[in-house]
Amino acid sequence: MFEARLQEVQTAVQAELDAAIARLPEGGLRDAMAYAAQGGKRLRAFLVLESAALFGISEAQALPAAAAVEALHAYSLVHDDMPCMDDDDLRRGLPTVHVKWDEAMAVLVGDALQTLAFDLCCTPSLGPAERRIELVAALARASGAEGMVLGQALDIAAESAPTPLTLPEITRLQAGKTGALIRFSAEAGAILAGTDRAPLATYADALGLAFQIADDILDVEGDEAATGKRVGKDADAGKATFVSLLGLDAAKSRAAELVEAAESALAPYGAAAQNLRDAARFVIARRN
């Protein structure tokens, strides 16, 4: 059920992203943007569409916001994979942009995908201007120097720090690097509906942390063919992770507790939130 729904989301958001990119002037930049914007789990898009559905907002209406958050996420991956950052040559099973093209193209593709994300938030079908400007502001707060980019900067700084990060430090890092955009995605429906975001924020914060812990577990236990990226990288680099700080068993327990907390936060929405509950189960059961 959940995986079928995720598959539907993947198809719909890919079509929306492809259409947005197809409207850009043709050429190498557009080709590389399309390449970087393909594939992925589309968990963030799923959260946007499912939170929108809670408030009776149709998929057709909410799709530009789902595509926006995926464009934003894709930009962060392209920049994060660059040699001066995490230096990854494989992403979603394919060569990264700086490998397939070059570093200059990776900088520009990331830059243009970020811009596209904000442009998509302006799409008139999303609703009244008041809601759309709120969406832009929330996306900016989630993705910039108080959210995702801050998390990336803390992550890079940790690499050259004399001692590994502590649990509070790595929790703050995660809250920025992956948590903020997951929170934005889950709140998007409430933003578009102009209603209280608090239950969705609680859900998303637990989900986001569980997601990161699961990522750290996959880095230890994962299968390169399934994850589409190199495995054991964090451990090789001597990076502190939730697994290195908590131990593998405690990390798994903590992720499971967080999934329960995420599910509980959805109580106000009743049965309508079943897909979101299933998503929380999925993040710790996934193999990629």
Next chain:
Amino acid sequence: MFEARLQEVQTAVQAELDAAIARLPEGGLRDAMAYAAQGGKRLRAFLVLESAALFGISEAQALPAAAAVEALHAYSLVHDDMPCMDDDDLRRGLPTVHVKWDEAMAVLVGDALQTLAFDLCCTPSLGPAERRIELVAALARASGAEGMVLGQALDIAAESAPTPLTLPEITRLQAGKTGALIRFSAEAGAILAGTDRAPLATYADALGLAFQIADDILDVEGDEAATGKRVGKDADAGKATFVSLLGLDAAKSRAAELVEAAESALAPYGAAAQNLRDAARFVIARRN
């Protein structure tokens, strides 16, 4: 008169940018953003504030839009200066971000300054949500894969092309790389006022092209101490420029014609547009 006005704009927009950056979480990323956002001519901010003034929009009201375009411009410079792009070690007379920090910081500072630009466009004091979302959409179109970033990509591609660019190609490149953001800046007042942008677009397109031709002239005739960047770089790299394509004298004539065209476009605004007329004169008379 014009230079005194530009100086006022510099002071006001710097204060607005500093205040916006000071609201971000403290740390190395914020410090590097503040560093990258200092200095510069602030011509784009000037255009925002002067075009706003044409429609009775106060400086206090329009300042967040002026700061937004300067944050956007600053991001583009940080990324453009990186080794994989133009590889500049000096900007505005100071070491570039990747020299003073490192390449990872340059990627992140640029990313976060772009986000900040869109965040600033959401500032409630700019006016009704309808105007602000229009501003966001216009900034996205001007700065992304159909504007500035496209121009950058064409510029990078030209470096490895077998033959130098032709005049139509370099004109298209410039229209993206510097022209689109200058047009956005000049249109910003009309966007905030919800009125016809056409005369300001005509003004800005002529101004932007004159500005780029003047830049190419400065690359040949400029003084490193005054420009704060290396001189003769384009010629050394065998890059086509307006000077290499037209010759120095014809480039100067063309720039002068464009300044007249820019001035003529302002006729509908009468005496209120005097500062904008003076700006057009300034771009071809400047020494940096």
